[in-house]
Amino acid sequence: MAISKKVNGFMENSSWIRKMFEEGIRLKKEFGEENVFDLSLGNPVIEPPQKVQDALVQAAKDTSPGLHRYMPNAGFQDVREAISKTLSEECKVTLSANDLVMVCGAAGGLNITLKTLLDSGDEVLIFAPYFVEYLFYADNHGGKVVSVKTHDDFTLNFDALKNALNEKTKAVIINSPNNPTGVVYSREELKQLAKILKKHSDKSGRPVYLISDDPYKKITFDGVEAANILELYENSIYITSHSKDIALAGERIGFVAVHPKCEDADNLMAGLIFSNRVLGFVNAPALIQRVLKNVQGVTVNVEQYRKKRDFLYGELVRIGYEVVKPQGAFYFFPKSPIKDEVEFVNKLAEKKVLVVPGRGFGCPGYFRISYCLPDSVIEGSIPGFESAFQAYL
Ligand SMILES: Cc1ncc(COP(=O)(O)O)c(C=O)c1O
Incomplete structure (x- = not known):
């Protein structure tokens, strides 16, 4: 075979x-x-949205030299600056371009993050029902996924989480708004989650990184808030993309943001940039990065x-x-x-x-x-x- x-x-x-x-x-x-x-x-x-279509045409028309060459593996500096400004307002944490890596969709973001974090046998907790690709992404990088059950209404089950946490736990992945349930975790729930992870990290002497995989962040209904994890937990990594919120799934664009106070943040950022390179993404696509700079705040x-x-x-x-x-x-x-x-x-x-x-x-x-x-x-x-x-x- x-x-x-x-x-x-x-x-x-x-x-x-x-x-x-x-x-x-x-x-x-x-x-x-x-x-x-x-x-x-x-x-x-x-x-x-029309604004995205217009920005795309405008970006394609720009014939300035150098726009289609290799760039730093983290992505264009000015694009990351624009995004970090928007994100800082959203999550009330001051981020800079240096806290961000542009990636090939949330899928690319998850892979560079797991590659950077995991040693062989490290455990990654995910909540069931889950986005099935997490199983493969963790396996890609030698990690072991542990499935944690949720309540009947698919909210987070903290007893199950506490039982699953151990000295091998390196990361927890959450996804809110959630695929496949459509559930949005409340701010209170996320605060509670942060508290449990902080307590476990302090006790075990090993930080548990909270990865918030949130390509649906902007798609909420009836005024429901999808709180940003960067606001609530220092050892957090926020991954998002524009596959859903501006309907650019085929363009493969998103970013990873690391909390500036995250433990070992500089090393972590360097690892993410290196992983973006050696997983063969090299950098996120240039043209669509430049589009993003001009459509901050736009959603479907x-x-x-x-x-x-x-x-x-x-x-x-x-x-x-x-x-x-x-x-x-x-x-x-x-x-x-x-x-x-x-x-x-x-x-x-x-x-x-x-x-x-x-x-x-x-x-x-x-x-x-x-x-x-x-x-x-x-x-x-x-x-x-x-x-x-x-x-x-
Ligand atoms: C929960 C979740 N995470 C990640 C992804 C991957 O998104 P992207 O197209 O940005 O790679 C998806 C796509 O459906 C998803 O549902």
Whole structure:
């Protein structure tokens, strides 16, 4: 076999999203595109805001010399300055360009961070349900992931966290607004989390770094605040991207910000910059970095997602699904009406509705719906959701 046993095993066991995507292609071929409702992928159909499109055209037109060359591995200095200014206002901590590394999306940011932090066997705590790529990213860098359960409403379970923390714990990853649940951790919850990690770090003499993976940070509803971890915990690393908030997923752009008072901050920054280089990213794409400088504070119209959430939530509850109302991002994580959610997801596929089984997120018995889609797809899926549910009454 050409590929390693490990990659082969990962590919066979862990790609529910991919499986559903392929099932969607098969169903669309058989029944026609308009008769299949694929709510499995988190690839937003909303276009980037006009201001972003204009800045992109302007950046492309700039023929000044040197704009497309290699740059410092951390990214353009002026771009990082502009972002650090915006971020400092947001999180009420004074950051400078030197606290930031421009990266190829949050995925790139997570990989350089884990590479920089982890020694072989170090543990990384993640809360279930989780973004499944964390498993692979930690494995990329020799880390061991430990899954920590959450409460029934997917808020943080501090008893479970305390039980999981030990002398091997190097980092904790959180994600709020959350994929797959749409839950936003409250400021109080994050304060409590910070307190527990600080206490553990002090006791063990080894800092636990809190990584906040937040590409959905700007997508919250009903005035709910997604507090920034930099404001609440010194040993924190904030990772975000513009894949969702300005719909630039294909452009692969984001940044990592390290709290200036983080333990060993200078070394950590140097490690992140080095890892950006040796993981082969070298630096984040130049053109789109320059666009960011001119669109600070711009986001997609979050109201569009709010309307989709309200419609779908109303329908799911009317049908009888048990589901936590999301406060952000663009996912629902309802309870499967039967224990075996894979059987239920297959029943939905029979009705031409595609979603992802919860076990793909470390949480069997649930399934994920993605609603960053055209209204026609969301509306068209309702009869399928209804008749699949009724099949088990
Ligand atoms: C929780 C979470 N983290 C990270 C990512 C990766 O985002 P990016 O496209 O910025 O790499 C995603 C993408 O869906 C995500 O849902």
